[in-house]
Amino acid sequence: MDTYIPAEYEVVRNPDLCIACRVCERQCANEVHSYDKDLGKMIADSGKCVNCHRCVCLCPTHALKIVKSDDTYRLNSNWSVQTMNEVYRQANSGGVLLSSMGNPNDYPVYFNKILVNASQVTNPPIDPLREPMETQVFLGKKDVEIKRDMEGKLVDTLPPQLKLKYPIMFSAMSYGSISYNAHESLARAAEELGIYYNTGEGGLHKDFYKYSKNTIVQVASGRFGVHEDYLSAAAAIEIKMGQGAKPGIGGHLPGMKISDDVSQTRMIPKGVDAISPAPHHDIYSIEDLRQLIYSLKEATAYTKPIIVKVAAVHNVAAIASGIARSGADIIAIDGFRGGTGAAPTRIRDNVGIPIELALAQVDERLRQEGIRDNVSVVVAGSIHSSADVVKAIALGADACYIGTAALLALGCHLCRSCHLGKCNWGIATQRADLVRRLNPDIGYKRLVNLVTAWGHEIQEMMGGMGINSIEALRGNRLMLRGVGLNESELRILGIHHAGESM
Amino acid sequence: MKRIYVNEKWCLGCHLCEYECAFANSGLDKMFKLKGRMGELVTPRIKVEGEDKGEIHFAVNCRHCTGSICVQSCIAGALSKTDDGMVVIDKNKCVGCFTCVLVCPFGAIMPSPDGKAAQKCMLCTDNVKGEPNCVKYCPNNAIVYEER
Structure with missing residues (x-):
């Protein structure tokens, strides 16, 4: 704690309701609450509170709330409280500021400025409860040649595909950044849902090979945990070139999160910081990328699609075009709102572009160049709801990755303190007593519920548009209209303003 | 059960x-x-x-043990087993000798706050x-x- 910085949040306890059961005290890894024997009541040290709401949720008498402190510096429209505090923190530590989860700042969320169409009178809506409504998608290259054998029968030349029951996958979150139980929840949910989860760059724990049919394994610049069995176990392999929360830089897993198990899975020493370099040291061009893609394909006998994940940056369309020509089967684009277990604050809050704009431009460029079918496009970076999924698909995506939403389903309250390793919800921690708080039996069910619910909503929205399959929605930008967007934004998104017809 | x-x-x-x-x-x-x-x-x-x-x-x-030692040791007939196997206590019959408290291998029976009878989990x-x-x-x- 920096003595220059007053508590941002205040723990408020209703003394009439508190029965001093001390659940809050036992559940707070930040040691905010304690029982004062002299006073005979519970007290709280708000300065230590990260506002994760664990105590609020578990308080059996609802005696607690956490409020934004009304303590204030002299009001100043130029120097915000946050900016001042950041200066204090750096003056105290001399270090780079670290943050967790996605960019929380007040940038536009374009999904919220896009509206979806519905059928009226002339083209009837479809009721998904009564008629078939296809949410299944296949990810992979679709550029098949038509080949016939000697007898004139069609030869199957379709490259390997990923089959998803819903156009939703769980984003890459490494074992190390999140806990064993969080990983187990994601893996089991992916299996039950018929979708995929992604190991992130932390390797695949030996216990989770049994979920390998629903596992995407990642090969990132640190190459942590990459070995033959890891690659051959997976349903698909993702090469991580960049991450939306921190484009242009690598990763940094603090040593205290490298437990025995994490160290074994990552194949690195215990307790030592795990640094992934900013670039892949063997990739400095699309040609180099192509070499890695084909190395991985060769290693797995051309049986698995290769995903290349990049952060949404200013010339993402040209980059995607290069990737589409490099032999990749799927491009994943991560927008600037994407989450992270830890990123330098300045990078997270100032680098990258919104996923909606990146997606629209990538889809447009790939179509113009006639190579859209070379790849599937998966988007990530703050997909908040099923409506965002529908809008993303109409803008041209094949599927979406959800990371933050999945963690919320597991209990995350976005306190954005993952980098401290003391997650009270048992998600972003390796401390055994905290990891235990996330029972995968509960966690996986909540994830299944979330995606199933979104699936229903996607069906309802598609039905309303008179569309009965995801295929017919993809890139269907006429189903979208912008509100409150300027000409450039509309042009980039490739959509009309609300009120304009065809 | x-x-x-x-x-x-x-x-x-x-x-x-x-x-x-x-x-x-x-x-x-x-x-x-x-x-x-x-x-x-x-x-x-x-x-x-x-x-x-x-x-x-x-x-x-309470584990509701088969062959419950508490039921066997109850001198007043206050503890008994229902047909489906739950160990129940009838407070009106309990004389507060607390033999059951002594014999329970799990420490799952305890005197009630008034100290006059034993209490236990009855689900x-x-x-x-x-x-x-x-x-x-x-x-x-x-x-x-x-x-x-």
Whole structure:
């Protein structure tokens, strides 16, 4: 704690309701609450509170709330409280500021400025409860040649595909950044849902090979945990070139999160910081990328699609075009709102572009160049709801990755303190007593519920548009209209303003 | 018979079960009215074993043992087994000798707060909850109520 910085949040306890059961005290890894024997009541040290709401949720008498402190510096429209505090923190530590989860700042969320169409009178809506409504998608290259054998029968030349029951996958979150139980929840949910989860760059724990049919394994610049069995176990392999929360830089897993198990899975020493370099040291061009893609394909006998994940940056369309020509089967684009277990604050809050704009431009460029079918496009970076999924698909995506939403389903309250390793919800921690708080039996069910619910909503929205399959929605930008967007934004998104017809 | 089982792997040692138990058996309509009355009005029939900062915690309440030693040792005939195997106590018959408290290998029977009779978990069949309140409010499924 920096003595220059007053508590941002205040723990408020209703003394009439508190029965001093001390659940809050036992559940707070930040040691905010304690029982004062002299006073005979519970007290709280708000300065230590990260506002994760664990105590609020578990308080059996609802005696607690956490409020934004009304303590204030002299009001100043130029120097915000946050900016001042950041200066204090750096003056105290001399270090780079670290943050967790996605960019929380007040940038536009374009999904919220896009509206979806519905059928009226002339083209009837479809009721998904009564008629078939296809949410299944296949990810992979679709550029098949038509080949016939000697007898004139069609030869199957379709490259390997990923089959998803819903156009939703769980984003890459490494074992190390999140806990064993969080990983187990994601893996089991992916299996039950018929979708995929992604190991992130932390390797695949030996216990989770049994979920390998629903596992995407990642090969990132640190190459942590990459070995033959890891690659051959997976349903698909993702090469991580960049991450939306921190484009242009690598990763940094603090040593205290490298437990025995994490160290074994990552194949690195215990307790030592795990640094992934900013670039892949063997990739400095699309040609180099192509070499890695084909190395991985060769290693797995051309049986698995290769995903290349990049952060949404200013010339993402040209980059995607290069990737589409490099032999990749799927491009994943991560927008600037994407989450992270830890990123330098300045990078997270100032680098990258919104996923909606990146997606629209990538889809447009790939179509113009006639190579859209070379790849599937998966988007990530703050997909908040099923409506965002529908809008993303109409803008041209094949599927979406959800990371933050999945963690919320597991209990995350976005306190954005993952980098401290003391997650009270048992998600972003390796401390055994905290990891235990996330029972995968509960966690996986909540994830299944979330995606199933979104699936229903996607069906309802598609039905309303008179569309009965995801295929017919993809890139269907006429189903979208912008509100409150300027000409450039509309042009980039490739959509009309609300009120304009065809 | 459906019984309460504990899974120490998932027990957080939060002690919520103890308070939910006490509330269920208190006859109060709001939990916060327990304030300052634990021990005097009501004591929990479930107890979390394990130190606060320790590695292992688990909640213990009546196991409803087959061949229940408490039933055998009851001199007043207050403890008995129902047809489906639940060990029940009739407080009106209990003379407060607490032999059952002595013999219970789990420490799952204890004197009630008034000290006049013994008390034990009867799976919330003896209060308005009707189903085990500790199970219902365990935040991590560490206590389950099931047939095995």
